[in-house]
Amino acid sequence: MPYPFRAVAVCRRAWVTALGLSLCAGASAQTELVIATVNNGHMIEMQKLGKHFEQAHPDIRLKWVTLEEGVLRQRVTTDIATKGGQFDVMTIGMYETPIWGKKGWLQALKTDAAYDADDLLPAIRQGLSVDGKLFAAPFYGESSMLMYRKDLADKVGVQVPERPTWPQIKDLAAKIHDPKNGVYGICLRGKPGWGDNMAFLSTLVNTFGGQWFDMQWKPQLQSKPWQEAIHFYVDLLKHHGPPGSSANSFNELLALTNSGKCGIWIDATIAASFVSDARQSKVAGQMAFAQAPTMHTPKGANWLWSWNLAIPAGSRKVDAAQKFITWSTSKDYVQLVAKTNGWANVPTGTRRSTYANAEFQKAARFAAAEKMAIDSANPTDATLPQSPYIGVQFAAIPEFQAIGIAVGQQMSAALAGKSTVEAALKASQTLAEREMKKAGYYR
Structure with a gap:
């Protein structure tokens, strides 16, 4: 039985017990987040680990729409341009993020001290920001x-x-x-x-x-x-x-x-x-x-590239979407993947703390060269002659x-x-x- 109906069943029992004094007091239906994502290994693993998020947030249910990269681009582009509202969370690239952020098509993300946005690799953070505001959170970068x-x-x-x-x-x-x-x-x-x-x-x-x-x-x-x-x-x-x-x-x-x-x-x-x-x-x-x-x-x-999670502007589920994006792109999520699958399989290219971790460095002997490559890429100054893009x-x-x-x-x-x-x-x-x-x- 779907979660929302389970909530309604509980409400009915509460109503009978209270002899009509209160209908569904304290009960609430779940928020369903529809997440459009790409069918690569890191994203498939995120879906498997999504149960941990749902356990921590019993009022939110995750629904996944997993697509091949080309199809994903087409679907999310059409949906956001037409304000279709099919998706609550979108997986988009570093190409789309600054364009859509500038157009006002994306919700600016809110980050608190626990999320530690300063831990994001500077090149990645810069490529996902417009006028200093972060419009997508990086899941992994390269x-x-x-x-x-x-x-x-x-x-x-x-x-x-x-x-x-x-x-x-x-x-x-x-x-x-x-x-x-x-x-x-x-x-x-x-x-x-x-x-x-x-x-x-x-x-x-x-x-x-x-x-x-x-x-x-x-x-x-x-x-x-x-x-x-x-x-x-x-x-x-x-x-x-x-x-x-x-x-x-x-x-x-x-x-x-x-x-x-x-x-x-x-x-x-x-x-x-x-x-x-x-x-x-x-x-x-x-x-x-x-x-x-x-x-x-x-x-x-x-x-410089990253796959990122973003919220379409005008979304009616911003709070729930923000909670999921914060969870799935956090330092704690990296630790969860490491605990579940080992440090060699964590999503890389996003956070300084990952590269500072001795266990990760031991498992990934390419780590230093990878981080140096990402840090050296500058999307706002990538050409010898000045460019407008x-x-x-x-x-x-x-x-x-x-x-x-x-x-x-x-x-x-x-x-x-x-x-x-x-x-x-x-x-x-x-x-x-x-x-x-x-x-x-x-x-």
Whole structure:
């Protein structure tokens, strides 16, 4: 029997006992929170542990709507834009949060001393705030980092520095590339998409000194930094990468790395826990970690992302939603996951206290490199020339999603040899200009 009806049954017994003197005195129906979330491991675990929240808050019941990432984005975007009211708590990214917060589509979150917002990693907190107000609370965060086979680097006599340069990485990739024995020098994303190949390529362009838009919002896709960065990328994977790189994204590259086929992989910090896990990776003991490579500038060399929980503006269940978000993104929740599943499985990338914990450091030998990567990412200052947008591997404007997808297709075509780099960038510039003019950014 659903909880609300259970409450009504209790009320009826109280009414009979009191001979009509009081109807449901002191009793109240439960508040049902509908939570839209993504179907990844950390979020699935949150659902399992939700019983602890319900036990502590018997007046609140959690209802989960679990969706694949692309479907989730579409559903929550439609719901919040139309004020549909389907969800009380939404799982959204760092891309949506500042856009929706600025539009007034999200409820500003309230944090007390016990929540300790100052414990949030500065880069993550900044990326989720508008005018100093936090509009979403981070459940887990990530940056990008260098993961490599130290045994292969040692074999060729190369010591990888804490923050290498791209020429150094290219040199190492060339030395360890051994396709006849099933080892490729370097693995990088090539599958088209604003969150796939363009997440990586945006950081590459950043460190080559480029940007998506100048201060007049004019696209810069045919600039010298874009030309240099994309030529470098295509040449690097053509000579030292695995075949079919234009179809590879996170999952494909993780599989290649865990099977020992990638000498170098630059991708999300969340991957470090997988490649260093002997249950998943054949080369777990050989994996080492460093910062994402730089070229002309360290600015924007590694991306910044988080999955976050937010409350739609106009919600009728703000208090209950605030309680749940506070619980699920708190220091106590991290401790609960550690107690239940071990420190190697806690959601990372959000709190200083997690990285200060000796047990976590022992379980996650990548912890220091991960935290350094996240701390170094600055979404408000990610490009060498001044830019008008917030974001490291994206521009936090509504038009970017469509532009990023289209440009990603062009870059993937260049990588596959179906287009030249020059032609791909020219087409990208044309489509980006069209979208930005249509949106009224400039004439």
